[in-house]
Amino acid sequence: MAAVEPIIRTRDLNVYYGPTMVINGVTMDMEPNRITAIIGPSGSGKSTLLRCFNRMNDLIPTFRLTGEVLFDGQNLYASGVDPTEIRYQIGMVFQRPNPFPKSIFDNVAFGPRVNGFKGDLPGLVEQSIRRAALWDEVKDRLKESALSLSGGQQQRLCIARALAVEPRVILMDEPCSALDPISTLAIEELMRELSRQYSIVIVTHNMQQAARVSDFTAFLTPQGDKTSELIEYGETRQIFTTPKDERTEAYITGRFG
Amino acid sequence: MAQPDISLERAAAPAPSRFRLPGPGQWKKYLPERIIKAVLFLCSIVSIFTTIGIVSVLIFEAALFFQEVSIFEFLTGTKWTPLFASKHFGILPLVTGTLLTSIGAMFVALPLGLLSAIYLSEYAPDRVRRALKPILEVLAGIPTVVYGYFALLFVTPILRNIADQIPFIEISVFNGLSASIVMGIMILPMVSSLSEDAMRSVPRSLREGAYALGSTKLEVSTRVVIPAALSGIVAAFILSMSRAIGETMIVTVAAGQNPNFTFNPFVPIETMTAYIVQVSMGDTPTGTLEFKTIFAVGLSLFVITLGMNLLSQFVVRRFREVYE
Ligand SMILES: Nc1ncnc2c1ncn2[C@@H]1O[C@H](COP(=O)(O)OP(=O)(O)OP(=O)(O)O)[C@@H](O)[C@H]1O
Numbered sequence A: 001m002a003a004v005e006p007i008i009r010t011r012d013l014n015v016y017y018g019p020t021m022v023i024n025g026v027t028m029d030m031e032p033n034r035i036t037a038i039i040g041p042s043g044s045g046k047s048t049l050l051r052c053f054n055r056m057n058d059l060i061p062t063f064r065l066t067g068e069v070l071f072d073g074q075n076l077y078a079s080g081v082d083p084t085e086i087r088y089q090i091g092m093v094f095q096r097p098n099p100f101p102k103s104i105f106d107n108v109a110f111g112p113r114v115n116g117f118k119g120d121l122p123g124l125v126e127q128s129i130r131r132a133a134l135w136d137e138v139k140d141r142l143k144e145s146a147l148s149l150s151g152g153q154q155q156r157l158c159i160a161r162a163l164a165v166e167p168r169v170i171l172m173d174e175p176c177s178a179l180d181p182i183s184t185l186a187i188e189e190l191m192r193e194l195s196r197q198y199s200i201v202i203v204t205h206n207m208q209q210a211a212r213v214s215d216f217t218a219f220l221t222p223q224g225d226k227t228s229e230l231i232e233y234g235e236t237r238q239i240f241t242t243p244k245d246e247r248t249e250a251y252i253t254g255r256f257g
Numbered sequence B: 001m002a003q004p005d006i007s008l009e010r011a012a013a014p015a016p017s018r019f020r021l022p023g024p025g026q027w028k029k030y031l032p033e034r035i036i037k038a039v040l041f042l043c044s045i046v047s048i049f050t051t052i053g054i055v056s057v058l059i060f061e062a063a064l065f066f067q068e069v070s071i072f073e074f075l076t077g078t079k080w081t082p083l084f085a086s087k088h089f090g091i092l093p094l095v096t097g098t099l100l101t102s103i104g105a106m107f108v109a110l111p112l113g114l115l116s117a118i119y120l121s122e123y124a125p126d127r128v129r130r131a132l133k134p135i136l137e138v139l140a141g142i143p144t145v146v147y148g149y150f151a152l153l154f155v156t157p158i159l160r161n162i163a164d165q166i167p168f169i170e171i172s173v174f175n176g177l178s179a180s181i182v183m184g185i186m187i188l189p190m191v192s193s194l195s196e197d198a199m200r201s202v203p204r205s206l207r208e209g210a211y212a213l214g215s216t217k218l219e220v221s222t223r224v225v226i227p228a229a230l231s232g233i234v235a236a237f238i239l240s241m242s243r244a245i246g247e248t249m250i251v252t253v254a255a256g257q258n259p260n261f262t263f264n265p266f267v268p269i270e271t272m273t274a275y276i277v278q279v280s281m282g283d284t285p286t287g288t289l290e291f292k293t294i295f296a297v298g299l300s301l302f303v304i305t306l307g308m309n310l311l312s313q314f315v316v317r318r319f320r321e322v323y324e
């Protein structure tokens, strides 16, 4: 792939939940300031893989991992690495919007506050909401509950919340699957915009979405029993037009109908 | 890209259902259902009628009492001596006794209960939680008279020994402090278990959202989980407080039978419940004014605990939909 230094790379990543191996031997490099999509059938470990990148799986007691995840060349799973430090740098947006039951302002200010941010908090909040293309809709109601927003607005608020800690990578796990087509388009546009400054990894079920927004695509699928492997990874255009592996082709054409 | 196939044929008339509404001859089929429904209805009626019965006896007897004693004197008087030659019917000493012990109990139960709820809901591994919860529930199952003697025979001597070391502080054999501490231990499981329920019902997605922003476990607990569960936690506090107000045996055994108008925790006092026990167990003839006092006190107690329970329901309903 390209000569730039990858922002996240995995090396022989194996993931287990208890005794079950769910991901086998994933090795991939993700370029900075690009959108990388992870696609694959349901249960193929897309979310699991994504959550390895900010150590969210640490919250699951049975989770175990071998191999390496390198962020800027540093192994995230090396001993002595503090997962909370990682999560300042690698933000996450979830499948269902999950704003806190607090005001719009406090939602966005949450990360900077726990992060010990000293500086112009209102300015940072405004900047983050602007970047998430939500400012005009909420600028007069920052004190209102975040739950008074529509689903699409809530999801953009969650993006603003993630941006406020000034991460370098944003992980998105099916960020549009709970949204209507118009909100989905708004978020896709936003992702394109954000990819100038941030590196984005997105899990999606929606082939059109992967084709529309991503620069690179990774295809995961279970081999035999439950264990998934990375079947193919490359530039999105190539994956969707001339897939090298017939399983990729079958999956993509099956999905396009 | 394929467009979703929106065909109009779907809107065609539905196939006739295989299920039919019961005809006139089929009611027998539904008889067992009806009997069960009737029995369940009767059961709920029984408890409703019991409540109505108790409340009307309270009101009726208290009304007789208030024909002889003015409500004003009853609610504002600071002397409670119905059993003495010079009779005074001011309930305030019993109210302060009750408030002193139950607020004292909350000082013990709130911090410990909340901390243990945070531990159980946020920190404890599953195995530890499964072991600890039943132990806490055993605490709730101990008869309150046992707690009462535990206060009198175990906690009070310790407190008196400590007080001996401190000048100017003296603790009587019967005192509010010991009863408060032990009552706090008694309601601890209730505070902790109800608060834990409230905290555990905070959706996982909120916790994940906070972790994803780099929060530590402590920050997730204090800044997301507790605020989101606040209505449930407040309700747990209020319910526990009303339990403490109504608690009888511990205060009767350990706090004394001296209606003192005071908030001093070191001297003997009397609570509303302890007074009712004192009169019911004593040789006060029924029908006398002295005897009727217990209905007036009982009614006051009922109004207070009812008020607290309504308050807790209000709090829960008012703040319930904070998440979702
Ligand atoms: N906490 C867990 N404990 C045990 N097994 C799990 C856990 N979470 C996920 N799994 C299993 O790991 C596999 C991968 O799950 P994952 O959620 O990563 O799939 P996914 O590709 O994101 O699926 P979907 O597209 O439906 O979201 C599945 O077989 C799932 O059953």
Ligand SMILES: [Mg+2]
Binding pocket: A046, A047, A048, A173
């Ligand atoms: Mg998933």
